[in-house]
Amino acid sequence: MKGVFMTQRYKIVLAYDGTNFAGFQRQPQQRTVQSVLENALNKMSKKDDYITIHGSGRTDSGVHALGQVVHFDFPHHIPAEGMLRGLNSMMPLDCEVKACEIVSDDFHARFTNHGKRYVYRVSQGEFVDPFKRLYTGHYKYKLDLSRMEAAMEDVMGTHDYSSFVAAGSQTTNHVRTIYEAKVYRDQANDEIVFEFCGNGFLYNQVRIMVATLLEIGNGRRPIHDFLRLYEVKDRNECRETAPASGLYLKEVYYPENDEKKSISN
Amino acid sequence: MKGVFMTQRYKIVLAYDGTNFAGFQRQPQQRTVQSVLENALNKMSKKDDYITIHGSGRTDSGVHALGQVVHFDFPHHIPAEGMLRGLNSMMPLDCEVKACEIVSDDFHARFTNHGKRYVYRVSQGEFVDPFKRLYTGHYKYKLDLSRMEAAMEDVMGTHDYSSFVAAGSQTTNHVRTIYEAKVYRDQANDEIVFEFCGNGFLYNQVRIMVATLLEIGNGRRPIHDFLRLYEVKDRNECRETAPASGLYLKEVYYPENDEKKSISN
Numbered sequence: 066m067k068g069v070f071m072t073q074r075y076k077i078v079l080a081y082d083g084t085n086f087a088g089f090q091r092q093p094q095q096r097t098v099q100s101v102l103e104n105a106l107n108k109m110s111k112k113d114d115y116i117t118i119h120g121s122g123r124t125d126s127g128v129h130a131l132g133q134v135v136h137f138d139f140p141h142h143i144p145a146e147g148m149l150r151g152l153n154s155m156m157p158l159d160c161e162v163k164a165c166e167i168v169s170d171d172f173h174a175r176f177t178n179h180g181k182r183y184v185y186r187v188s189q190g191e192f193v194d195p196f197k198r199l200y201t202g203h204y205k206y207k208l209d210l211s212r213m214e215a216a217m218e219d220v221m222g223t224h225d226y227s228s229f230v231a232a233g234s235q236t237t238n239h240v241r242t243i244y245e246a247k248v249y250r251d252q253a254n255d256e257i258v259f260e261f262c263g264n265g266f267l268y269n270q271v272r273i274m275v276a277t278l279l280e281i282g283n284g285r286r287p288i289h290d291f292l293r294l295y296e297v298k299d300r301n302e303c304r305e306t307a308p309a310s311g312l313y314l315k316e317v318y319y320p321e322n323d324e325k326k327s328i329s330n
Numbered sequence: 331m332k333g334v335f336m337t338q339r340y341k342i343v344l345a346y347d348g349t350n351f352a353g354f355q356r357q358p359q360q361r362t363v364q365s366v367l368e369n370a371l372n373k374m375s376k377k378d379d380y381i382t383i384h385g386s387g388r389t390d391s392g393v394h395a396l397g398q399v400v401h402f403d404f405p406h407h408i409p410a411e412g413m414l415r416g417l418n419s420m421m422p423l424d425c426e427v428k429a430c431e432i433v434s435d436d437f438h439a440r441f442t443n444h445g446k447r448y449v450y451r452v453s454q455g456e457f458v459d460p461f462k463r464l465y466t467g468h469y470k471y472k473l474d475l476s477r478m479e480a481a482m483e484d485v486m487g488t489h490d491y492s493s494f495v496a497a498g499s500q501t502t503n504h505v506r507t508i509y510e511a512k513v514y515r516d517q518a519n520d521e522i523v524f525e526f527c528g529n530g531f532l533y534n535q536v537r538i539m540v541a542t543l544l545e546i547g548n549g550r551r552p553i554h555d556f557l558r559l560y561e562v563k564d565r566n567e568c569r570e571t572a573p574a575s576g577l578y579l580k581e582v583y584y585p586e587n588d589e590k591k592s593i594s595n
Contacts, residue, residue, distance in 0.1 A: 080459070080460050080461070081460050082460040082461055082463075129461075153457050158458050158460065158463040159460045159463065160460060161457050161458065161459065161460050162457075192418050192426050192427075193423050193426065194345070194426065195345050195346050195347040195423065195424045195425060195426050196345075196347055196394075196465070198347075198423040198424065200461070253518045
C-alpha cells in the first residue's frame with residue numbers, strides 16, 4: 066500500500082447508532098458507516114489517493130456497534146490522539162471514534178481478528194416502548210429465562226451452524242466456535258440480554274440464534290433443539306430472524322488484547 | 331361538547347420519543363404528537379365530527395414524554411382497555427399509550443392539572459455518545475455535583491422566574507412554585523439527572539434553569555446566583571438554553587392522584 070508517500074496504519078474503535086445507516090459497507094447513494102468515515106478521512110488527508118477503510122466485518126442496516134474495529138493507511142504522520150479528535154470533529158454524531166492507535170502494517174481489522182463479541186437486547190411487554198424501538202428487539206410473549214439458560218449451554222462449543230445462516234452468505238464452511246454464551250436479565254433496563262463471544266459468526270447467525278432461543282424460552286421448541294438443528298443443517302428449521310435493532314457488535318479481538326476476551330460488560 | 335351523539339371523555343397517558351416530532355401541538359404540514367393521535371382517533375371514530383385532543387401542555391420539538399396526559403371526547407362507548415389497545419395498534423411506534431381511563435366531563439388535561447414533573451438528563455465526556463445524542467443534553471465541561479445540589483435549594487419555593495422564560499411566552503405572570511428540585515448522578519447510565527416538580531412551568535423554563543445550573547456546576551456562576559436572578563428578572567442574565575434532547579415530561583398531576591406527588595424514583 067505504500068507508494069511514493071509514506072503512510073501510517075491506524076486502528077480505530079468505533080461506536081455507532083445503526084438506525085440511520087444503511088449498514089457498514091459502502092453502497093452507491095446510501096449513507097453507510099464506511100462512507101461517512103471515508104469522507105472524513107479523505108477531507109483530512111487532502112491528497113488525491115483515495116483512502117479506503119477496512120472494517121472487522123460488515124454490520125447490517127439498523128445494527129449497532131459499541132466496538133467495531135477499522136484500519137486504514139493515512140498519508141500524514143498524525144499522533145493517534147490527534148487523529149481521534151480530528152475524526153470526531155468531522156464525523157456525524159451517530160458515529161464516534163472511541164479509541165485510536167498507530168499499528169504496524171501487518172495489522173488487518175478483518176484478517177487478523179480472531180474473535181468477536183455480540184450483544185442482543187430484548188425488551189418485553191405488550192407494547193413497544195418508544196425509547197426502545199430502535200435499540201432492542203421486542204418480544205411480547207412470555208419467556209422462561211431458565212429454559213434459555215439451559216439452551217445456551219448447547220450454543221457454546223464448536224458446531225456446524227448451517228441451520229443458522231441466512232441466504233446470501235458467501236462462505237461454505239459453517240463451522241464456528243462459540244467460546245461464551247450467556248443470557249441474563251438486565252434489571253436496570255428491564256431487558257433480557259444475550260451475549261455471544263466466538264471466533265467468527267455467519268451472516269445473520271446471531272439474530273437467527275436469538276430468534277430460536279426466544280422460541281425455546283417461550284416453550285415453542287424443546288430446550289435442547291439446538292442439538293437437533295446442528296444435525297439437520299437446514300435453515301428452514303429456524304425461519305425467524307430477530308430484528309436488527311437489538312444487535313450490537315460489542316468488541317473485536319486481536320492477538321494483542323487476548324487477555325480481554327474473558328472480560329465482559 | 332355533547333351534541334346529538336353521546337360522547338365519553340377519555341384521559342390517556344402518553345410516552346413519546348420526541349426526536350421525530352415537530353413538538354406536541356398540531357401544525358400545518360408537520361408531524362406532531364397531536365396530529366398522529368388525532369389521525370388515529372378520527373380513523374377509529376368513523377364520524378364526521380372531528381375529534382380534537384387536549385394535552386396538559388405543549389412540548390417542544392425534540393422534547394420527550396414519559397407521562398404526557400391528554401383528554402378527548404369520543405363518540406362511542408369503548409372500554410378503556412379497548413381504547414388503549416385500539417390506539418396503540420394505530421399509532422406509530424415512537425408514541426405509546428401507557429394508560430387509559432374514562433373520566434367525568436369536568437376533567438380537563440390542561441385546566442385541571444395542578445403540577446408537573448420534568449426530568450433533564452445530562453451526559454458528559456469529551457465526545458457525544460452516539461446512543462445518547464438524542465436522549466440527553468451533552469455537557470463536556472467539569473461539573474461539581476455539590477455546587478449544583480446547593481443551588482437546587484434556591485430553585486425550590488415560590489419565585490418570579492422572569493429571568494428563566496424564553497421569548498415567545500404568552501403569560502405575563504411569571505410566579506411559579508417548585509415543590510421539589512433535585513440533582514443526582516445516575517450511576518447505571520453515567521449521567522447527571524435533574525428533576526423538578528412544580529405547579530407549572532414557563533416556556534423553556536426547565537431548559538434555561540438547567541443551563542444555568544450547569545454553569546454553576548462548572549464554576550462559571552456563583553452557587554447562589556439564582557437568588558440574584560430572581561431579583562433582576564432579566565432573561566439576558568441567563569442566555570443559555572439546554573438542548574431539547576435531554577428533557578422529559580415525566581408526570582402530570584391531577585387532584586385524584588395527589589398522593590403520587592411525593593413519589594419519585
